[in-house]
Amino acid sequence: MASNVTFIGAGNMAGAIMAGMVQSGYPAAAITATATRDTTLQPLRDQLGINTSTDNHAAIANADVVVLSVKPQGMRKVCESLRESIQGTRPLIISVAAGLSADTLEQWLGGDLAVIRCMPNTPSLVGAGASGLFANDNVSDAQRELATQLMESVGIAAWVEEEPLIDAVTAISGSAPAYFFLMFEAMEDAGVKLGLDADTARRLAMQTALGAATMAMRSDKSPAELKRNVMSPGGTTEKAVAHLEQAGLRNALDGAMQACAQRAREMSAELGKDD
Ligand SMILES: NC(=O)C1=CN([C@@H]2O[C@H](COP(=O)(O)OP(=O)(O)OC[C@H]3O[C@@H](n4cnc5c(N)ncnc54)[C@H](OP(=O)(O)O)[C@@H]3O)[C@@H](O)[C@H]2O)C=CC1
Numbered sequence: 001m002a003s004n005v006t007f008i009g010a011g012n013m014a015g016a017i018m019a020g021m022v023q024s025g026y027p028a029a030a031i032t033a034t035a036t037r038d039t040t041l042q043p044l045r046d047q048l049g050i051n052t053s054t055d056n057h058a059a060i061a062n063a064d065v066v067v068l069s070v071k072p073q074g075m076r077k078v079c080e081s082l083r084e085s086i087q088g089t090r091p092l093i094i095s096v097a098a099g100l101s102a103d104t105l106e107q108w109l110g111g112d113l114a115v116i117r118c119m120p121n122t123p124s125l126v127g128a129g130a131s132g133l134f135a136n137d138n139v140s141d142a143q144r145e146l147a148t149q150l151m152e153s154v155g156i157a158a159w160v161e162e163e164p165l166i167d168a169v170t171a172i173s174g175s176a177p178a179y180f181f182l183m184f185e186a187m188e189d190a191g192v193k194l195g196l197d198a199d200t201a202r203r204l205a206m207q208t209a210l211g212a213a214t215m216a217m218r219s220d221k222s223p224a225e226l227k228r229n230v231m232s233p234g235g236t237t238e239k240a241v242a243h244l245e246q247a248g249l250r251n252a253l254d255g256a257m258q259a260c261a262q263r264a265r266e267m268s269a270e271l272g273k274d275d
């Protein structure tokens with residue numbers, strides 16, 4: 001029988017995971033979501049057929065897994081309000097929050113709990129998510145396996161054995177869909193400048209990204225070699241790639257990912273400190 005999974009918070013990230021789970025065949029009856037407003041929950045009931053509640057305590061009563069998916073800034077209040085209920089039933093806790101350590105979450109929830117930190121991303125919505133996972137010492141092998149199954153139902157999952165690496169996962173996949181969406185915006189604008197209509201430019205840019213990612217994932221060749229195969233000597237791509245190198249694309253990506261991981265560390269210090 002499927003484990004009962006309750007999501008505390010039903011926004012962009014939890015919504016994407018729940019939709020991906022249902023689409024992959026996870027029984028909707030085993031999924032519960034909570035939010036502060038029923039207007040958030042109604043489409044999830046209607047479209048996914050999952051259980052919903054605005055009462056966090058009632059929602060976790062039968063949960064094997066509680067997924068904490070509220071904003072990091074609201075997490076402490078939510079955890080402290082759930083402490084008694086969680087200590088009563090001791091479910092597996094999975095937090096998707098950026099910048100909140102397993103120790104901090106465990107402490108807010110009353111201690112001695114199995115806590116997994118998961119850094120997913122929103123393409124989980126279409127079964128193409130990429131998640132990083134870290135487990136504290138209380139997590140059993142069976143619970144690790146369960147978390148792997150849950151996240152693999154919406155994409156790929158990679159375990160890290162050192163918690164700070166979750167910040168690196170945040171930089172390379174949690175936040176990274178936004179980098180690609182930014183590229184789509186920029187490529188659409190540039191395509192329009194070259195005379196294409198916006199819709200055509202957008203569709204061609206997105207399909208090209210999908211094609212490049214699919215091809216690279218299926219190929220034995222490195223990205224560098226695949227890149228060289230597109231670059232005919234003296235041709236067009238060579239000029240474009242040289243421009244990207246000179247404009248500092250590598251440096252920009254390095255800086256963006258460093259800033260992302262740094263922000264996760266700052267959030268950990270700001271939100272995790274004792275009063
Ligand atoms: N967005 C992303 O791409 C990613 C986000 N994350 C993490 O996911 C978490 C959620 O982010 P995101 O989904 O973007 O945020 P959203 O603002 O979209 O969703 C937050 C949800 O939490 C609900 N909520 C707030 N307070 C409570 C409460 N007391 N009890 C129950 N539910 C509550 C809100 O309810 P209501 O709708 O009624 O206001 C809302 O549904 C964050 O911790 C973030 O770090 C991780 C990876 C990627």
Ligand SMILES: O=C(O)[C@@H]1CCC=N1
Binds near residue numbers: 098170174175
């Ligand atoms: O921007 C954020 O803080 C969250 C975490 C990763 C993606 N979105």
